[in-house]
Amino acid sequence: MLDNIKIRLQYILPKQGLTKFAGWFADKNAGFVTQWAIKLFAKAYKVNMNEAQKSELTAYATFNDFFVRALRDDARPIVVLDNQLAQPADGAVSQLGPINDDLIFQAKGHNYTTEALLAGQYQLAEKFRGGDFITTYLSPSDYHRVHMPCDGLLTEMIYVPGDLFSVNPLTAANVPNLFARNERLICVFETPIGSMIQILVGATIVGSIETVWSGCVNTQREGVIKRWTYPTAHSEGAVFLKKGDEMGRFKLGSTVINLFEPNTISFNSSLIPGYATRMGELLAVSVNDEKQTDESTGS
Incomplete structure (x- = not known):
């Protein structure tokens, strides 16, 4: 009740x-x-x-x-091997797994489409059909800066206005299309393993969503989709971030969603819904180098 x-x-x-x-x-x-x-x-x-x-x-x-307090430099060690991807945030795994055709699993009885999540950008969504996703929920007690899972060159950023439902587990289990209807910031990166998208999802009481290259993107909340494109590598104004670098932050909130192209990564086998994440720990390994990582860790 x-x-x-x-x-x-x-x-x-x-x-x-x-x-x-x-x-x-x-x-x-x-x-x-x-x-x-x-x-x-x-x-x-x-x-x-x-x-x-x-x-x-x-x-x-x-x-x-x-x-949005900063942590000590030694508080979150970053996985060091080139083929290892790092957790982008402190929080808990909400869901993770394959993108089934175009469908992303939200909670029991609820799926949403990649195309809806990406605000109708069907060509972009097509790149991730059959790929992999992970949704990480940041609770109020967590560290609220978001970092890069791997090296990446920013190619575009899309701000999508929307609802401001809470994104806690109760809401995720009961509000259809939650992450595809809430306010969100879509950041597209080219990485050594292919395209990767990192999405910062707004929620009730989330005062602002910020990135390190643009500052606050939702100050006015004008209700219109905004899109920015960025220069190629080594060009003036290019935005390149290394694994573990801060890329954004929430002022009160929220959730991070990562999308990966098909056959590019294999998630850390320990990750299940509810798993407590710490920024910098092992998120996944690139598929081509998975055997190398197993040998180097002795697993």
Whole structure:
């Protein structure tokens, strides 16, 4: 009964208004009110501040400063072999596996299409037909910066306006097409293993989605799809990121979805829905080099 009430509320609550207000407050230095909110949040969600570069809560002037806190340089080692892909974020695996034709599994009884997720970009979606996906949910207590699984050259970025449903497991199990209807930022990279897409999905109370190359992309929320293309390698303005580099961040939220072309990667066999991820740990290996990795790790 309680779960049904929570889901119904998400359909009727003014999610845009709540999110706008939360973003406004989170960016304000409201003195003791801000400090009270940070301390209450850190206690409620058992946030591990020992990993942060600034471990004292009073070091953060705004809630957003605290929420997107940087970690110590040694807090998240990155897998080192060239054929190993790194986890992009702290969180938990929501779902992962093959893209069945054009269908991505959301939860029991719910699938959505790659084309819908990519806002109708059918030619782009076709590249990932029969490929692989992983959806990672970032809870409020997690580190909220998102990093690169592998080296990548940014080729395009698409901002897609949409709903702001929560993206927690309860909502994923009950709201059809959740990730294809929520606000999201689609980032397309060319990598040593082929094309890879990393999608930052917005949610209720997510004040902003940012990237390291463009800053905040959803400040105005104008309700229109926006698309940017980027220069080729070694050209002025090209955006190239190495494995483990920060690529974006959430200010309150959310979920990361990665798409890989067919026959390019094999996921870490330990990954199952609910598995707690840590940025930098093994996400997958490139298929062509899987045997090499097994031999080098002795597995």
